[in-house]
Amino acid sequence: MTTGGIMAVHGRLIARSDDDIPVRTPRVPAREAAERELSDPRYHQHDPNPIQRALDWLWDRVDALFHTAAGTTPGGWIGLLAIAACVLLLIVALRLRLGAVRRTPTTSGALFADAPRTAAEHRAAAARHAAEGRWSQAIQDRMRALVLALEERALLTPGPGRTADESATEAGRVLPAHADRLRTAARTFDDVTYGGRPGTERAYALLTSLDNDLQQAKPDLANTLTGSHG
Numbered sequence: 001m002t003t004g005g006i007m008a009v010h011g012r013l014i015a016r017s018d019d020d021i022p023v024r025t026p027r028v029p030a031r032e033a034a035e036r037e038l039s040d041p042r043y044h045q046h047d048p049n050p051i052q053r054a055l056d057w058l059w060d061r062v063d064a065l066f067h068t069a070a071g072t073t074p075g076g077w078i079g080l081l082a083i084a085a086c087v088l089l090l091i092v093a094l095r096l097r098l099g100a101v102r103r104t105p106t107t108s109g110a111l112f113a114d115a116p117r118t119a120a121e122h123r124a125a126a127a128r129h130a131a132e133g134r135w136s137q138a139i140q141d142r143m144r145a146l147v148l149a150l151e152e153r154a155l156l157t158p159g160p161g162r163t164a165d166e167s168a169t170e171a172g173r174v175l176p177a178h179a180d181r182l183r184t185a186a187r188t189f190d191d192v193t194y195g196g197r198p199g200t201e202r203a204y205a206l207l208t209s210l211d212n213d214l215q216q217a218k219p220d221l222a223n224t225l226t227g228s229h230g
Contacts, residue, residue: 119148123211126204135199136192139207143189146211147171155219164189174219181210 117125122145129138147167150156155174156167168186172179185207191197 119145119152122148130204135201135204138204139188139192139199142207142211143185146214175217176220185210
């Protein structure tokens with residue numbers, strides 16, 4: 001309520017006699033009269049709305065919180081700002097570090113990530129995935145079947161932690177006629193497993209054809225011996 005409103009109420013509550021001696025109203029009737037007068041809408045037309053009052057209350061609480069923190073922090077406001085700056089730098093450093101981790105290529109992951117299975121079991125799993133249109137999973141299992149089949153024939157040395165690229169490189173030395181297709185198969189496996197690319201029916205068909213051909217392929221023993229001595 002404005003000062004003018006208060007003065008108006010005050011003027012209404014104090015009457016003056018002809019000889020300028022104030023005539024005071026008893027306390028209880030005066031209070032009731034003031035309450036009636038103050039309830040007049042014209043005294044509240046400039047009051048803040050409920051949202052503004054809520055914002056004012058919130059700002060007062062935040063301001064009090066900061067003043068309390070500044071009072072209990074060594075160095076006052078300077079110490080509080082220094083702590084806030086350190087926290088901000090820590091958040092930025094963590095964000096940059098986590099972002100770098102996510103961007104790290106993962107194409108060197110191991111070919112086999114689950115419990116050991118046979119080549120036949122991986123081929124059966126690949127066929128089930130292909131029948132249901134899950135080409136990425138079908139490609140993964142077919143590539144694993146291909147590598148395991150070469151290990152079962154002793155053309156590759158068993159290596160649980162070996163990557164698809166390493167398997168393709170080693171197999172290409174034993175079966176040089178299929179080296180290019182083996183490298184392509186390894187890239188396809190890496191793309192769907194670690195690169196986020198969806199598998200396709202055509203890619204699965206090419207990998208299946210390579211697996212079938214390798215089952216009949218004869219190793220180049222001379223090239224293998226030359227590679228081992230090199």
